[in-house]
Amino acid sequence: MSDNKVKEIEDLIKIVSKLPGLGPKSAQRIVLKLINNREDLIKPLTNTLAQVYKNVVRCNVCGNLKSLNSNCICSNKKYDQICVVENLADMFAVQSTGIFKGSYHILGGTLPSFEGQKSGNGLLVESLINRVKKNSVKEVILATSASIEGETTAHYISDSLKDTKAKITRLAKGVPVGGSIEHLDDGTLFSAFKNRGPIASD
Numbered sequence: 001m002s003d004n005k006v007k008e009i010e011d012l013i014k015i016v017s018k019l020p021g022l023g024p025k026s027a028q029r030i031v032l033k034l035i036n037n038r039e040d041l042i043k044p045l046t047n048t049l050a051q052v053y054k055n056v057v058r059c060n061v062c063g064n065l066k067s068l069n070s071n072c073i074c075s076n077k078k079y080d081q082i083c084v085v086e087n088l089a090d091m092f093a094v095q096s097t098g099i100f101k102g103s104y105h106i107l108g109g110t111l112p113s114f115e116g117q118k119s120g121n122g123l124l125v126e127s128l129i130n131r132v133k134k135n136s137v138k139e140v141i142l143a144t145s146a147s148i149e150g151e152t153t154a155h156y157i158s159d160s161l162k163d164t165k166a167k168i169t170r171l172a173k174g175v176p177v178g179g180s181i182e183h184l185d186d187g188t189l190f191s192a193f194k195n196r197g198p199i200a201s202d
Helices: 007-016 024-035 038-055 088-097 126-134 148-160 186-194
Strands: 056-058 065-067 081-085 103-106 139-142 167-170
Touching: 007 024, 024 038, 038 056, 081 088, 081 126, 088 103, 088 186, 103 126, 126 148, 139 148, 148 167
Parallel strands: 081 103, 081 139, 139 167
Antiparallel strands: 056 065
C-alpha cells in the first residue's frame, strides 16, 4: 500500500495541532481548508504572519503587545489604576467584562513558589514599580491566579510596592483556588473585581 502523506502538509498539521484546543484531527481539517483556499486563505495568512513576526513585539514597560512602528498604549494614556495580570489571555478575559477602564500590566508569568522573594525571576516587576511611581498611580489591582504561584507573585509584588503611595488590592475570592483568570466566566470576574480587597500583611 502506498503512503499518500505529503511531508509539507504533515509538518503543517503538526504545527497547527500545537495551538490551544486543537488536536491532530482538528488541525488536519484546518490545514485541508487552507489548502483548498490557497489564494483566499494561505497567501494572506502567510503575509500577515510574516508581518506579525517581523513587527509585533512585547512592550518592555507594560508587557503588552505593540508594533515596532508605533508607541505602546501605556506611553500615551493617563491612568491612576493598574491591573496586574500574568499574561495576555488574562488581560483579554478581564477586558471582556468591561468592568476595568484603567491600564494593564502583563507580568509574563508567575514566580515559582519555591523561589519566593529572591527576585523578579524575569517578570516585569521593576517596570511596574517605575510605572506606579512615575504616574502617581493610586491603585494597583493584583489579578493573578488563585494558585500557589499566583499568590506568591501577588505577595512579592505587594512587598515590592510597599514604599509607594499606591493602594494595593487583590481580586476577591470569587476567583477559585487554583483557578486561572483566563478561564473564568464574566460573572465571576465581575464579582471578583467588585469585591476586591487589600492584601493582608504578615
